[in-house]
Amino acid sequence: MKEEARCILCRTLVRESNLGIVILGKCICNGCEQKITSLAWDDPDYDDYKSGLKKIWCCKEA
Numbered sequence: 001m002k003e004e005a006r007c008i009l010c011r012t013l014v015r016e017s018n019l020g021i022v023i024l025g026k027c028i029c030n031g032c033e034q035k036i037t038s039l040a041w042d043d044p045d046y047d048d049y050k051s052g053l054k055k056i057w058c059c060k061e062a
């Protein structure tokens, strides 16, 4: 990964060592990835992550 990439959710600097998932060129650190995958759909925290992800979806559809 050439450019500095930050997790779109927690703004952590994402490197290959802690890279979680990449969605449409946006990085999510492995910490947030695990949090997302472990969150229940009705978990209050889920909305926070969902709103972060929504930014990506919106960009894609725009």
Ligand SMILES: [Zn+2]
Pocket (backbone or CB within 6 Å): 007, 008, 009, 010, 011, 012, 028, 029, 030, 031, 032, 033
């Ligand atoms: Zn993160």
